[in-house]
Amino acid sequence: MALQPEKHRMPVQSPELRAHNFKEVALGYDEETAVSEALRCLNCKNRPCVEGCPVNISILEFISKIRSRDFEGAYKVISDSSSLPAVCGRVCPQETQCESKCTLGIKFEPVGIGRLERFVADYHNANYSGGIELPVPNGHRVAVVGSGPSGLTCAGDLAKKGYKVTVFEALHLAGGVLVYGIPEFRLPKEIVKKEVEILTKYGVDVQTNVVIGKTLTVDELFDDGFEAVFIGSGAGLPRFMGIPGESLKGVYSANEFLTRSNLMKAYLDGAHTPIMHAKKVAVVGGGNVAMDAARTALRLGAEVYIVYRRSMDELPARKEEVGHAEEEGIKFELLRNPVEILGFDDPQDRRNPKNGFVTGLKVIKCELGEPDEKGRRRPVEIPGSEYVIPVDCVIMAIGTSPNPLIKNTTAGLEVNRHGGIVVEESTGKTSKEGVYAGGDAVTGAATVILAMGAGKAAARAIDEYLSSKT
Amino acid sequence: MYKIITKRELNPTVTMMDIYAPLVAKKAQAGQFIILRVDSDGERIPLTVAGYDREKGTVEIIFQIVGGTTMRLNQKNEGEFIADFVGPLGCATKTEGLKKVCIVGGGVGCAIALPVARKLHEQGAEVHSIIGFRNKDLLILEEEFKAASNKLTVMTDDGSYGRQGVVTVPLKEAIESGEHYDEVIAIGPLIMMKCVVATTKPYNIPTTVSMNPIMIDGTGMCGGCRLTVGGKTRFACVDGPDFNGFEVDFDEAMARSSMYADFEKREREGLCNLFKKEAD
Known part of the structure; x- marks a missing residue:
């Protein structure tokens, strides 16, 4: 053949x-x-x-x-x-x-x-309707912070080795970015639910509504009898560009926009959580999160532009997602850098309800210059080439910084200048004894599978650590 | 699920509840907040902690019935459950070293100001409280404030109780009569906090305000609660909710708080009709 x-x-x-x-x-x-x-x-x-x-x-x-x-x-x-x-x-x-x-x-x-x-x-x-082979419990307890891809992987691997694992999730639902970030049309939430259910069958205990660093601290987890802790607390605060107009009504971070739609189901009729049903949306950024935000806005009824400062070749999103976005009619405004978000302002009537809402995104054209330290060609602005894209909503999808709650409340946990937890790469071992970390909390925004790889490596290291202790 | 242990109407639009949430009760401090969802398809809303009982494992919340979610919450009764209750979130109000403080509370904001007044009172500070309401019917927590303050002034907009006028009037009088406050702590509607700051700034009295912007996760992930403070973007959920009042851009915060005004109005009206039908 x-x-x-x-x-x-x-x-x-x-x-x-x-x-x-x-x-x-x-x-x-x-x-x-x-x-x-x-x-x-x-x-x-x-x-x-x-x-x-x-x-x-x-x-x-x-x-x-x-x-x-x-x-x-x-x-x-x-x-x-x-x-x-x-x-x-x-x-x-x-x-x-x-x-x-x-x-x-x-x-x-x-x-x-x-x-x-x-x-x-x-x-x-x-x-499949059969049971699962339950491991023999080894009597050790491990706490996992965050139920995103790294946490679930670490929990699953350890549970299969006989550890008693408790996963602490800050939100009301397990799954982390798989439920709040990645949209239903790319990853149905039923599937995440099923994967979490499989882990619970292996004895993993998932506790929602517990914010480690607030409700409980890492040190208290050790006091409670956990012998090791894995931190997979994920991405933190969204970045903004620092341009004028970012606090206007109609400007979202991608995290907020996606959380409203995915986690809070704001896209459904009758949802209790509001989301803006904009007519025209500009999504700033070129990663997978930007594609997810753009395609969500499109499905909510908007005409959508992706605004990215480099060209199609440098777009960091998966080719398949870019292809899907193009097929669906999303427009790509490439080699454009936002300089200002414009808002409605009626000086005659301060109470005009339209005041403070977004009316447009002013961008400047760019061309590609010399490669930067990462080898990507640097966008160079072309003076005088500014113009306005009329939109009523702007979504910033330009990355996040690691969540600050744990580092602020855990003595002895070393972080780098970006706030990412410092780890030994092959094991996820942190500067604090018995504490391991992985995923976006370490690397800043990356992919699901890299986070899973980190969760896996940490599970192996935790197993070695606890086996050698006894 | 989190059980409602007690429920009490403080006035026709403000309700108090004690919620059984032992982990939250163990850690909660004045100035921090919680996030709750009433039902499994509910919205997440932040409410500042009004009190706690570490022994009983309960956290007290006081809320004004203003939108769909607070209407739904108010439909729940003692012994019933709410879906989610998480916290304590945000940073506690800083009270260390304060010897003499003026607490200014407005409306339901008094519910949040009270634990701060209590904490200061317990640590031996001289506490002057000024609490303001639209009218006598909306007055809450007067006795509690009296117990936690060395001096209490009650103001109403229409003069139906206490003194007539806004809270900044007695505040300015006190400052001008020579009261030296280490700090003024203002908690209430944005416009009230803005006016308090305008009152204290000429005298350069450190002024802390408690911000309550729109939030979703409340844990430093979505960025919806951002404010401009001292020209920088700050997040109420992890950096606040308390901020230096002199640095907060109140006009921007007021504009942002009305982002979903239309949606909220529709929700409110829809629910009013629904509850009316159920009652019929």
């Missing part, structure tokens, strides 16, 4: 349809498509794909199981390394990780590893 040069296409909701709903965009492979895609794998000896995976899933093995239609077996292989397969199959940037190393990718398109992972996880969630 001749090898198909391209990945099997992912069935999706049509752009015209999905621009008006919050249902998942990608619909997933069926069994036949999954088996055919698995057959594209060359079964090569050196398995470069595994190297590209931050949690080192045995990719070749799970693909072989799909080929032999042992889908449950494939799930078992993935879940040995990943606590959140249905999530990763959807949101991992496979094109820069496992798939970027695929041997097939040298000449053709790589194997659709992410799509296969998603298929396997969805198959398991839809069909």
Whole structure:
């Protein structure tokens, strides 16, 4: 059989349809498509794909199981390394990780590893009714701070080794960025709920509404009998540009806009939490969060512009997400840097209800200059090229800084000048004995899978630490 | 789920509740706030801690019935539960070293000012309190303030109780008559706090205000509660809610607080009709 040069296409909701709903965009492979895609794998000896995976899933093995239609077996292989397969199959940037190393990718398109992972996880969630093999409890207690990707991974790995794990979540719902940040149309919340349920079956206790650093401190967790603590408290305060007009009504951080829509379900009719249904929205930034905010605003009925200071080639968001955004009709204002947000002001009538609402975003055109220290070409403003994009809402998606609550209340925990917790990279070990950390709390805004990799490394290190103590 | 242990109407628009939340009660301090959701599909709203009982494990909240969520909360009765209650959040009011303080409370803001007055009183400071209301019917916590203050002045806008006028009148009189306050702490509507600051600034009396902007997570993640303080963006949930009143941009805070005025009006009217129907 001749090898198909391209990945099997992912069935999706049509752009015209999905621009008006919050249902998942990608619909997933069926069994036949999954088996055919698995057959594209060359079964090569050196398995470069595994190297590209931050949690080192045995990719070749799970693909072989799909080929032999042992889908449950494939799930078992993935879940040995990943606590959140249905999530990763959807949101991992496979094109820069496992798939970027695929041997097939040298000449053709790589194997659709992410799509296969998603298929396997969805198959398991839809069909598996058996129990799980419970580990023998080892009597040790570990606290995990935050129920995002790093926390859930760390908790899952430790629970499977017999640890009694308690996860403390500040919000009312477990999942961290998976529930407040990533929209329903990219990651249905039912899936996150299911993954969390699986962890609770392994004995993980999830306590919501507990803010570590406020309700309880890290030191109190040790006093309560926890022998190690993993901090995965995630991204913190959003950054703003420092340009005039950022406090006008209609200016959101991406975190706020997405939290209102995703966590608080403000996109639903009759929701108790308000969100602005703007007519025209400018989203400032070019990362995955910017794409999520833009596509959410579009679904709420707006015409949406992405404003980014470099060109399409430098856009840091996943290609697939950029492609989806373009198909849905989002406009890209590239090589543009915002200089001011303009607002309505009626000097005759101070009580005019329109006062203080956004009317436009003034941007300046840029061209690309010399590469900066990271090798990305620096945008250089073209003097006199300013113009106004008329919008009634501006969403700032230009990153976050790590959450300050824990560092402010934990003596002996070293942080860097950005506020990120300082760790030994391979173990997540911090400057404080028994305390480990990972995810955005350490790195600043990054990806789900990197956070999971950090959670995994920390789980291994915590296991070694506690095993050696006794 | 968090149980409502007691519920008491302080006046027709203001209700007090004690909520069973032992972890929060153990840590809460004057000036901090909590976030609650009434139901599982509810909105998250911040309310400043009005009191706590560490032994009983309860936290006292006092709220004005102004929007959909506070209307729903007010429908709940003793023995019933609310979905979520998290805290204590924000920083406690700084009271160390203060010997003589004027506490200025306006309306439901008095509920938040009271624990601060109590704390100062307990640590031996001389406390002068000025509390203001629109009229006699809206008066709350007079006895409690009396017990926590060396001197109490009650003001009403219409003169139906206490002295007629706004809170800044007796404040200015006190300052001009030679009272030397280490600090003035003002908690109430934005416009009141702005006026208090305008009153104290000429005398350069340090003035702390408690800000209560729109919030969602309350833990330093969403950035919705941002304020401009001293020309810099600050976040009420982690940097506040107390700020140096001289540095707060009140006009901006007032404008931002009306962002969802339309939505709130619709919610309120919709619920009024709903509750009316249920009552019929």
